[in-house]
Amino acid sequence: MKIQHKLRAALISIPRIAIGLAFFATASIPLHAQTSDDGIMLSRQKYCTGVFFGYDSWDHYWEGSLNRTNGNLGTVITRTVSYTGNYALTDKINILGTVPYIWTDATQGVLHGQRGFQDFSLAVKYKALSIPVKQFGAIRLIGVLGGSVPMTNYTPDLQPLSLGNHSKTLNGRLTVNFLGKRGLYLNAGTAYVLRSNVTLDRSSYYTNGQLYLSNQVAMPNQFEYTVAAGYRRNDTTLTGHFSQQQTRGGGDIRRQDSPFISNRVNFSKAGFTLTYPLPRVRDLQYWLIYDNTFDGRNVGQSSTYTTGFLYTFNFEKKARP
Amino acid sequence: MIKNTHLHKTSRIIVSTLSLGITLLGAGCGKSIPSSEQLSPITPSAPDSNAGSWKMIVLSGPTQVPVAAPVAVTDAGYLSELAAIKTGQASLTDAQKTSITYWSAGGVLRWNEYLRELVARADLPPAPTDGGTYPSPSPTNPFAYPTYPFSNPPYAARAYSYVSVAQFEALKAAWYYKYLYNRPSPSKVDSSIQSLLPATGIPSYPSEDAVEAGVNLALLKLLFPTNVDEITAKAADQQQAAMLAGRASSSDIAAGVALGQAVAAIFTTRAGSDGMKAAAGNAAEWQGLIDSTTARGEIPWLSQETPARPPMLPLFGQVKGWMMSPSDFVTARPGPPPSTSSSQMGTETTEVRNTVNNLTRDQLATVYKWADGVSTVTPPGHWNAIAFPYIEKAQMSEVRTARTFALLNMALHDAAVGCWEAKYHYFNPRPSQLSPDIKVQTGLPNFPSYVSGHSDFSAAAADVLEYLFPDGASYFDSQQQEAAMSRLYAGIHYRSDIEVGMQHGKKIGDFTVNFAKTDGAQ
Structure with a gap:
């Protein structure tokens, strides 16, 4: 029983992607989202699925490195509903997917908010190693190969209100995790994201000091790392996390210019994750994640709340020893 | 703790993951986007030898700016200009070859492409001050924020037109003198000089490339002053490419630059009194509209x-x-x-x-x-x-x-x-x-x-x-x-x-x- 509980939660990564992408095309990678980047695996033939709601807002943003407000935007709000699922093919291989629907809006100014399905993401999570540490717990090494594709033909050219970047991405991630028998949770991971060219509806654009006579935009790749620590036992989690993203190229937003999809988007975030299994229905689990972007470049200084429920189905006929 | 087979399996996976990553990274490197048009060298379908008689728009006629007759192609001074071209052609650098290829598409097209870049670069409205007002770009202090100009659509329309009309007037004048003096190109005078640009048969004095460089140097500096270094380098590059390509000698070029700059000066004067300086209006005028x-x-x-x-x-x-x-x-x-x-x-x-x-x-x-x-x-x-x-x-x-x-x-x-x-x-x-x-x-x-x-x-x-x-x-x-x-x-x-x-x-x-x-x- 206990083991099952411990293994259940391996999920959620991807609602985070959705929110991240929506403001200034922030994170195209799952940031310290449980599942893609945690050290927890779902056990064989379980399917964990649920719906998450995200609320992201900022009224300050970094124009290049200048922190400012903008009377023509007021507060930019991104709401997300994501359907997410994690299927455990084996104890070592989990398949994760997420479908996000997004609404964007600005509280001031005349710009039209956008809405629609954003990018479908899929990841394969592989537990490469599990090393017991005496009687204390175990260290795991986990690799993830993931990617995302835009689900609709939404425009990336109305930043900061576009739903996302409309780039296909491929990411590789490595995570080291320690889970102690008494609940100590330590997690560290790093990821690299490759991003495909984006096609605009226009034939030229100016960015990074240059006019490009093309509708194709080269998207710089991104590097990210995350660390987390806290308590995790019997499906109850309270962990704090910190992460940074660096974009490996791209220009700054110029003074009083609009953001552009290939901008160099960097940020540091911190927050916490709370999970709690519902009494009586232990297969149903409540989630709350909070993130605060406290430093950045070409990105909104945002607060993000993500909350939802996950339910775990067990398709395995007989209990495993 | 870990069995050998386990280790093997793990390392296999790590190796294959790494190699996949490397493949993807490689794919990531090939995504550069061109910043200028890929154009092939231009070979004019007609020389337009009568262009010197085409109607002028601002100038009174093709001789408003005088261009002195060139020395004969047998003159010692001219021969030393040819020698300089030969020396240059004997040791062309890769950068010089790239430059000749770039300008071979036609200087007017290339300057138009560049002008669009200058417009896009300067097309940003000033940010508001903390007090809620908007500072104005100043042509007398162009580098200070907000940099001059804000190249909005009317400013840009005017800029495109000044450069285009001045260039047209200067080239009509150049064509007049070209066919008046009929000095052939260096590569025609001396067969040991290579023609690295398509031969046009159009006389070389004054050089059309240099006329364009002269006009653009003067007017782009006037219209987009913060780009002065880039503009100056580009004008010099065009002149050097014309010379190294065997299309123009240094006296062809000097006469062209002088003509271009003299015509540009006429347009600079016009621009100073065409009403643009007053176009932003003042607070009283804004209120008057309301x-x-x-x-x-x-x-x-x-x-x-x-x-x-x-x-x-x-x-x-x-x-x-x-x-x-x-x-x-x-x-x-x-x-x-x-x-x-x-x-x-x-x-x-x-x-x-x-x-x-x-x-x-x-x-x-x-x-x-x-x-x-x-x-x-x-x-x-x-x-x-x-x-x-x-x-x-x-x-x-x-x-x-x-x-x-x-x-x-x-x-x-x-x-x-x-x-x-x-x-x-x-x-x-x-x-x-x-x-x-x-x-x-x-x-x-x-x-x-x-x-x-x-x-x-x-x-x-x-x-x-x-x-x-x-x-x-x-x-x-x-x-x-x-x-x-x-x-x-x-x-x-x-x-x-x-x-x-x-x-x-x-x-x-x-x-x-x-x-x-x-x-x-x-």
Whole structure:
């Protein structure tokens, strides 16, 4: 029983992607989202699925490195509903997917908010190693190969209100995790994201000091790392996390210019994750994640709340020893 | 703890993951996007040897700027110029070869491409101060924030036209002297000099490349002063490429630069007194626009930016035109828009709301294709880009390419003046002002609605291009319609702004077309 509980939660990564992408095309990678980047695996033939709601807002943003407000935007709000699922093919291989629907809006100014399905993401999570540490717990090494594709033909050219970047991405991630028998949770991971060219509806654009006579935009790749620590036992989690993203190229937003999809988007975030299994229905689990972007470049200084429920189905006929 | 087989399996996976990663990284490196057109060398289909007699626009005639006769090709001084070319050709660097290839596409095309970049770079409105006011760019202190200029559509239309017309006038004068003096190119005089650019048979004195470099050096520094180093380097590069390619000797080049700069000086003087300096207006004039509109019983335009921004260049409508006199602009001015209190205005506002809230993806694509807002080449630049491949395909002489851009950009400038004259004559509010529930799909321009600038620009440009390239007529017309309608889709213009704007632009374009029909270059 206990083991099952411990293994259940391996999920959620991807609602985070959705929110991240929506403001200034922030994170195209799952940031310290449980599942893609945690050290927890779902056990064989379980399917964990649920719906998450995200609320992201900022009224300050970094124009290049200048922190400012903008009377023509007021507060930019991104709401997300994501359907997410994690299927455990084996104890070592989990398949994760997420479908996000997004609404964007600005509280001031005349710009039209956008809405629609954003990018479908899929990841394969592989537990490469599990090393017991005496009687204390175990260290795991986990690799993830993931990617995302835009689900609709939404425009990336109305930043900061576009739903996302409309780039296909491929990411590789490595995570080291320690889970102690008494609940100590330590997690560290790093990821690299490759991003495909984006096609605009226009034939030229100016960015990074240059006019490009093309509708194709080269998207710089991104590097990210995350660390987390806290308590995790019997499906109850309270962990704090910190992460940074660096974009490996791209220009700054110029003074009083609009953001552009290939901008160099960097940020540091911190927050916490709370999970709690519902009494009586232990297969149903409540989630709350909070993130605060406290430093950045070409990105909104945002607060993000993500909350939802996950339910775990067990398709395995007989209990495993 | 870990079995050997386990280790093997793990390492296999790590290796395969790594190699996949490396493959992907490799793919990631190949994604550079070109920043200039890939153009093939131009071989003019005709030398246009009579261009020296084509009608002038600003100059009194081709000899207004005198160009002294060159020395004979047997002169010792000239022979030493040829020797310098040979020395240069014997040790061409890769950078020099790249430069010759770059300019082989034609200097007028390359300078137009570069001018669009300068426009996009400077196309940013000043940020508000903490006190909620907006500083103005200053031509006397161009490097201080906000840097000079803010290359908005009227500024850009004027800039494209000054450079294009000056270049055209200077090249007509150059052609006059070329065929007056008939000095052959260095590679024709001395067969040991290679011709690294397509041979044109056009006489070399004064050098057309140098004329272009001289005009652009002077006018681009005037119009986009913060780019002085880049402009200077580019002008020098063009001259060096002409010399190393065996097309012009240093005296051909010196005469060309002098001619180009002298013609540019005439345009610099004109630019100093064409009304642009007063175009931004002052607080009293801005208030006057509100008061006179209110007095007519109409709702005046208001800035919807926060904090409110002064209207963009309210007196640009008084700037000097190329083909139209001040009274021509008044005569061509469209009749008034529907009254802000009329039922027609109500109907048109409803149409805007319904349109912008129910866009198809194709309509949205049209909005973004034609947004031409901040950090872009602006609508006039967009029409230069549309003309570009037609010019390239026609393989014109430099003077005829210059004529094409001059005609196009004169019409675009006159459309800017006429459109701004109408906008500030009527001072009509945008749909989102009359009906605040209307939200727009692109940046809301900070100036009155009637008539639509995109429609005016596009109709004028299409009119000229249809005359010059009849084969492209249906394409230009479709682009014109698309550009105009994109503003309704975006929610920033009423239908009457668009329809009347297109009629107005056509009327303005016709002034240029009528000139083109009689300038001796048909």
